[in-house]
Amino acid sequence: MKTFIENLPKAELHLHIEGSFEPALMFEIAKRNNIKIPYNSVEEIEEAYKFDCLQDFLDIYYQGAGVLTTEQDFYDLTYSYLQKCANQNVRHTEIMFDPQTHTERGISFETVINGISKACDDAKEKLNVTSLLIMSYLRHLSEEEAFKTLEQSLPFKHKITAVGLDSSEKGNPPSKFKNVYKASIKEGYIPVAHAGEEGSADYVWEAIDLLGIKRIDHGNNSLQDDKLIAEIIKRDMALTVCPLSNTALQVVDDLKNHPLKKMIDLGLKVTINSDDPAYFGGQVNKNYSDIQKALNLTKKDLYLLAKNSFQYSFLDENSKKNYIKELDNYYLNNA
Ligand code: HPA
């Protein structure tokens, strides 16, 4: 099963590039930028990466991202993640980035986007991994701040496919960002949002009805509401589920109790993703293999999850078809 997962062609649809920042690279970049970080060793970092909830994690995640300064830093961070994609047979990835985490510190939008997008271009050519970008608004900041970010993104619109909403969910409902989503859609961005990770099913309703999202990031708490489940199925929207993130942030107490199988059985379209792999104990293939073991998933289940990852990506129809053909061939020969 391990080899089947390792070689399974797949896409990753929920990944924060700042959350892929591995301790070793963090040390290297902090050193070359002469920035002090409050850890002396990889062991100390690992000790700090124990979280009770989303906010605990976010405090450490923003601190880590604080060493990223130059275009080269953003390039190195992104290329390092894309190399891991290539090693895991992640054929396509949709990368979220948080411009405000950096612009708030005086780093220009241009520095961030150019570093990330150059790495994506190089990875396409050298690693045969495709990618697109999701610009995420920080929901603990105001809608006015999000509007500023939208404005800053416009000269780079051709490099960005979608907009997302992340950071502290509770107390920051999707309705707070209704106007900026409307404006983002007008600019041609596809809307997605984190909803129902720690927030209730009402937040998922708002993300669908008020923000018009096309895909739900996490969405676990949708299961609290049968009408919502029916609506998500009716609209053919996928959930980007992140098993190891859910246990690390105590959204789920144990992988054995993870609702993923229940979601599938209800008819929801589910994908498997790593969210913030450097912080939550595993890349996407570890998410596949740990949840496979915990829930006794079959090769067919895994094949269908990987198929969803291509089907519900924001790739054009022809690219989706080609990737799914590659996956079908793999499944035929390895089932
Ligand atoms: O899992 C997450 N949830 C909300 N915001 C985030 N920002 C990075 N990761 C996350």
Ligand SMILES: [Zn+2]
């Ligand atoms: Zn996330």
